[in-house]
Amino acid sequence: MTHATGLKYLKNGCLPLMWCPGCGHGITLGNMLRAFEELDFTNENTVVVTGIGCWGKADDYLVTNALHTTHGRALAFATGVKAYNPKLNVVVLMGDGDGVTIGGNHFIHAARRNIDLTAIIVNNYNYGMTGGQVSATTPSDRRTSTTVYGNPERELDVCALAEAAGANYVARGTVYHGWDLKNLIKEGLSKKGFSLVEVVSPCPTHFGRNNNMKVAVKMLNWLKEKGVTKEKYAQLTDSQKDGYFIIGKLVDRDAPDYNTRYEEIRARAMGS
């Protein structure tokens, strides 16, 4: 059996990518494109909407339709695309800063509307692009370029937020667990309604360097160790849980998506 490579969606001559050696973004991109290929996405019926950040640069390398937007607002742009043309596959790429810090409000409401978008939020626990500043997902006490003595704030659980806000599909993967990640993305893309795949990912240049994981391999080992299944996580005692996170599918439900509901309401309006 031959495996999907996703290469056909990559722009010719775009290598080397702008991302640092050891950055996780390339692995996520590759797995997303393999998922595209396995699902037979075409360039014509796919729109990749990106925000601003290192991950938000991903559209530079793609030959699908794309819309590179403003910091934090990608989901709102994507909402307009999808609401007007429900046939499109609309995939939204955001960093943790982009997607749930500056963009937190849009994230909540996209999930609440359950609009049929797939958000792939790469969480590297900091603002890679601007020099490794603290983000809403930076764990407490961690060091970043703006929390040099440790982060006094608490971290946001992106998946829990999506679940609470009403997303149909929620999953977390890491770039260490690449094969699983591809499958989670594929499932999210196939699911009607709002899907979130959070990808825990290394930024060795900033988060790693500031937290004794300057070498990329150290960061990958950290993901390998700390990302565990729901079952394994449940076996940990409360004091052991610190630093560990669940990977895999977290939410899978079938509430009607925004476009389906809108079409029902519109039919009512047209009949009145």
Next chain:
Amino acid sequence: MERETRLVQGNQAIAEGAIYAGARFYAGYPITPSSEIAEECSKLLPKVGGVYMQMEDEIASIAAMVGASLAGAKSFTATSGPGFSLMQENLGLAVMGEVPCVIINVQRAGPSTGLATKPAQSDVMQVRWGRHGDQSIIALSPATVEECFTLTVKAFNFAEKYRVPVVLAADEIVAHMRENLSYPAPGELEIVDRKKPSVSPEEYKPFLPEDDDIAPLAAYGSEYVFHVTSSMHGYDGYSNNNPANAEWRVAQLHRKIERYRDEIVMTKTFDTEDMDILLIAFGATTRAARAAALQAREMGIKAGVLQLLTIWPFPDKEIAALGPRIKTVVVPEMNYSGQVAGEVQRVLGPNIEIRRVNRYNGTIITPKDILKVINKE
């Protein structure tokens, strides 16, 4: 076809004008004094197969509007002061991405929350310069309910023709006023649709202008695949930081509006042939200016009025053409700083006397206010 006449509010005329122009997508966030536009759209758009969305804020509203436009919809949003401020960053994206769309700003009195339900004309400069980075913009300003309708249609036509966002800078007075509107019959007013690519999908470059300086725009979901970005980009829509490319693009964004300025700039004159004194007005203040000019004539003062239907690009040429006929110009406007008066002075130079009539307390400028200034010797 017979025209139908109804007594309607300015905001309703704007919503109906938009749908007449072909608008099929609205995303907005309620704010006085623009909310009736949202309410009308929520009623009318689903009936014509369109989409109405109330977003979580104005940042999302303008973003969704841009997304829908790139998916092929004529789309728009409406707001007022605070919401218009929130929209600025993404309005800049619409300029950069050359996205056809219409933004209605029903001006209200600030600063900040200010006098939330009261009229103003204090966003003239924000409309023009509110965004970071160099860019040009088209803005129109209606003075009557009928103009609310017709200028909204124009705004869509300009947006579609020149591939730009267009601002309709209304004010609380025209937006909430009710007048008889004689509805243009379907097909009576010209409706412009964006230029579609004529080359093959392989050859299509979304930012390569044709001889008319306008690049054709495909829609997401069609056979044409394309990139749009807020970053500096080349003809193909991919980022491009080359200084020569950036220089060309920034100039191009200005150039396409400059080239068509004669089509874009609309003014009306009233009694300017034999005038000694000229009133220059826009939006609701035009109404007081016209009344004042008529009363001045009864008192033996030959006053004329120039109404600016287009406020950006500024009607330099039209104002300059009237300059030799007069020594005095009166500019009434509902702001403190004389945002239009300053532009008029720039056009006419220091040797013409510009008399300003400014109100910035949320009450309207009356003909009497203007007459007082006309009579001042």
